[in-house]
Amino acid sequence: MSKKELPVIDLRLAKGSTRGSLVRQLREALTTVGFTYLTGVDGYDENELLRLTRWFFSLPLEDRMKISRKCFNPECKNEYRGYFPVIPGEVSHKEGFEIGPKMDTEPMNPESLKTKMDTEPMNPESLKTKDTESTNLESFMIQFFYEENQWPDDPSGHTATAKYFKTWMENYHQKMTEAALELLRLIAEGFDAPSDFFTSLFVPRHLSTLRLIHYPARTDAPEWARDGEYVIQTAEHQDSVMLTLLATFQQYPGLQVRWMDDTLLDVPHRRGHLVVNIGVLLSTMSGGNLKATRHRVVECGGDRFSVPFFLEPKFDGNINQVLPSGTPQLTEDPDQRVFYGPWLWEKTTKYAEYKGLIERLKSVGLN
Ligand SMILES: O=C(O)CCC(=O)C(=O)O
Numbered sequence: 511m512s513k514k515e516l517p518v519i520d521l522r523l524a525k526g527s528t529r530g531s532l533v534r535q536l537r538e539a540l541t542t543v544g545f546t547y548l549t550g551v552d553g554y555d556e557n558e559l560l561r562l563t564r565w566f567f568s569l570p571l572e573d574r575m576k577i578s579r580k581c582f583n584p585e586c587k588n589e590y591r592g593y594f595p596v597i598p599g600e601v602s603h604k605e606g607f608e609i610g611p612k613m614d615t616e617p618m619n620p621e622s623l624k625t626k627m628d629t630e631p632m633n634p635e636s637l638k639t640k641d642t643e644s645t646n647l648e649s650f651m652i653q654f655f656y657e658e659n660q661w662p663d664d665p666s667g668h669t670a671t672a673k674y675f676k677t678w679m680e681n682y683h684q685k686m687t688e689a690a691l692e693l694l695r696l697i698a699e700g701f702d703a704p705s706d707f708f709t710s711l712f713v714p715r716h717l718s719t720l721r722l723i724h725y726p727a728r729t730d731a732p733e734w735a736r737d738g739e740y741v742i743q744t745a746e747h748q749d750s751v752m753l754t755l756l757a758t759f760q761q762y763p764g765l766q767v768r769w770m771d772d773t774l775l776d777v778p779h780r781r782g783h784l785v786v787n788i789g790v791l792l793s794t795m796s797g798g799n800l801k802a803t804r805h806r807v808v809e810c811g812g813d814r815f816s817v818p819f820f821l822e823p824k825f826d827g828n829i830n831q832v833l834p835s836g837t838p839q840l841t842e843d844p845d846q847r848v849f850y851g852p853w854l855w856e857k858t859t860k861y862a863e864y865k866g867l868i869e870r871l872k873s874v875g876l877n
Pocket residue numbers: 723744749756758765805806807815816817818
């Protein structure tokens with residue numbers, strides 16, 4: 511890799527005799543840089559995505575707060591999916607709206623999933639014993655992660671736009687899921703694993719998250735949110751998930767990726783291209799071969815919008831697996847199942863915003 515810019519992958523090459531070459535290109539990109547541009551995603555419409563994202567954040571704050579997480583507005587019903595406001599005093603300076611997969615049937619019934627999980631041992635590290643308490647906690651976690659999306663109903667006279675927004679975003683979530691699962695098949699093939707090596711982790715009910723982000727301009731950024739000439743909007747980090755498909759937009763640069771020589775590379779927008787990167791979970795499941803590269807967002811002279819899609823397994827997907835030629839890294843025991851849901855719960859509830867929820871659970875004898 512001579513040039514210092516992200517490689518470009520064209521998903522259209524997955525069809526026909528060019529697939530083998532695409533598999534090799536993808537493996538090279540993701541085992542070195544860990545980031546790539548991705549084009550050729552069927553139906554990807556960045557103009558409409560940006561228009562609707564802007565529309566959402568132009569709604570009165572009062573309307574957005576009606577569909578926020580409970581920790582930001584006790585009157586809301588949702589704990590996990592929905593709007594989150596800017597938190598003053600944090601380096602990460604953004605508001606967002608998080609959307610899970612569309613629930614095709616009824617919302618998840620914890621009993622049906624639990625019956626299935628009871629036949630498979632849970633990871634003792636995540637959920638100590640199978641006594642009543644932990645079983646109740648398990649039910650709570652399932653309901654928490656599988657809660658239904660909430661949507662703006664826009665009482666200010668744009669009801670048709672609000673309906674269109676919901677349908678469009680549900681479809682976009684589905685399209686991103688399909689593209690991400692095709693990438694996982696191509697990745698598996700690149701490691702001489704069966705094409706569907708990862709598929710069972712996602713079917714039938716994965717927990718992937720589509721996040722619309724608005725970074726408001728910060729005119730008076732404090733010293734601790736600066737790095738030399740830059741104002742930081744999202745501190746340097748690795749994504750924790752399997753794969754991220756990030757939509758960026760022409761007017762809003764600001765993404766910087768930690769290159770292999772340890773310098774930070776500006777990643778400009780490319781028309782019709784998403785940016786794909788590996789998360790820690792998939793890196794772990796590849797025995798460290800796929801790189802979960804660090805990246806950050808810096809202010810680009812005003813407001814900024816972006817839309818990452820995070821591919822995540824289902825609640826009872828066993829994440830203690832590794833592609834051929836690697837050893838499982840999550841536990842000492844390769845036969846030990848580690849389910850995604852409880853693993854994610856441990857991580858999610860460490861955030862300050864969930865302190866209140868943990869207190870509530872403790873007060874009723876859970877957690
Ligand atoms: O806003 C961006 O361009 C990147 C956001 C990001 O890295 C993240 O949400 O994990």
